[in-house]
Amino acid sequence: xxxxxxxxxxxxxxxxxxxxxxxxxxxxxxxxxxxxxxxxxxxxxxxxxxxxxxxxxxxxxxxxxxxxxxxxxxxxxxxxxxxxxxxxxxxxxxxxxxxxxxxxxxxxxxxxxxxxxxxxxxxxxxxxxxxxxxxxxxxxxxxxxxxxxxxxxxxxxxxxxxxxxxxxxxxxxxxxxxxxxxxxxxxxxxxxxxxxxxxxxxxxxxxxxxxxx
Amino acid sequence: xxxxxxxxxxxxxxxxxxxxxxxxxxxxxxxxxxxxxxxxxxxxxxxxxxxxxxxxxxxxxxxxxxxxxxxxxxxxxxxxxxxxxxxxxxxxxxxxxxxxxxx
Numbered sequence: 607x608x609x610x611x612x613x614x615x616x617x618x619x620x621x622x623x624x625x626x627x628x629x630x631x632x633x634x635x636x637x638x639x640x641x642x643x644x645x646x647x648x649x650x651x652x653x654x655x656x657x658x659x660x661x662x663x664x665x666x667x668x669x670x671x672x673x674x675x676x677x678x679x680x681x682x683x684x685x686x687x688x689x690x691x692x693x694x695x696x697x698x699x700x701x702x703x704x705x706x707x708x709x710x711x712x713x714x715x716x717x718x719x720x721x722x723x724x725x726x727x728x729x730x731x732x733x734x735x736x737x738x739x740x741x742x743x744x745x746x747x748x749x750x751x752x753x754x755x756x757x758x759x760x761x762x763x764x765x766x767x768x769x770x771x772x773x774x775x776x777x778x779x780x781x782x783x784x785x786x787x788x789x790x791x792x793x794x795x796x797x798x799x800x801x802x803x804x805x806x807x808x809x810x811x812x813x814x815x816x817x818x819x
Numbered sequence: 820x821x822x823x824x825x826x827x828x829x830x831x832x833x834x835x836x837x838x839x840x841x842x843x844x845x846x847x848x849x850x851x852x853x854x855x856x857x858x859x860x861x862x863x864x865x866x867x868x869x870x871x872x873x874x875x876x877x878x879x880x881x882x883x884x885x886x887x888x889x890x891x892x893x894x895x896x897x898x899x900x901x902x903x904x905x906x907x908x909x910x911x912x913x914x915x916x917x918x919x920x921x922x
Binding site for chain 1: 821822823825826829830831832833860861863864866867869870871872873874877878880881882884885886888889
């Protein structure tokens with residue numbers, strides 16, 4: 607019992623040492639010295655944030671858990687490749703996004719339907735939707751009950767093409783800046799802006815279609 | 820400009836970009852109208868503004884998984900030259916390189 611308690615105390619003390627370190631210091635400690643507590647701290651630090659991102663991205667709890675574990679397995683395997691001077695957070699999001707996309711493509715867990723079946727191009731400007739921007743009315747789904755509206759929007763985001771979905775999840779739900787999201791997705795900032803804009807228009811178009819039916 | 824307004828509403832702009840948008844909003848009433856339109860377009864996303872909780876002990880289970888993986892790697896390639904965090908791929912590379920050397 608005493609031994610267990612003292613082990614816990616050691617563990618807690620060790621955790622507090624690492625909890626003050628930056629993400630970059632944790633990765634450096636793991637890469638250079640194989641410090642397991644540094645790696646564990648990183649996993650715990652990002653548990654909620656990355657799981658939440660993956661859960662929204664994949665629309666499935668089990669798949670999100672698999673992708674979360676696969677993400678940190680990649681961190682373990684590839685920490686040697688982490689470039690000094692780069693920030694860890696966007697690097698983790700890049701790995702998580704790639705793992706989620708791989709998982710989805712391998713498992714075919716998601717329907718490959720886009721919200722716009724006529725044109726699934728992700729970077730078009732959705733010019734036919736410009737009338738939505740001119741509308742003075744509130745979003746067409748505003749009359750839905752809150753639970754119904756929440757389910758609807760989560761489903762509608764999940765149905766977006768993966769590049770649009772990533773932009774919405776990173777910027778709106780995870781709170782990244784345009785520049786950070788571009789770093790994660792490894793595309794120009796202008797592409798991220800365009801994808802987010804297209805995604806928002808498509809969501810409103812889908813809402814309008816749902817409202818009409 | 821519409822994409823900048825979207826970024827402004829969502830807090831996705833850098834501080835200097837925000838200042839540019841704010842200056843233009845102050846000077847251009849039409850842009851203020853468009854800002855309201857953008858806010859309406861973004862509103863559906865707010866309906867799913869709920870925290871998503873991870874499953875119990877996800878981080879602990881992930882650490883255990885990596886630990887097991889690490890133990891398997893160490894058992895397969897117990898070389899002291901390989902650091903504790905070396906992966907299988909790196910270990911294979913090392914073994915391949917070692918085989919090429921004229922011992």
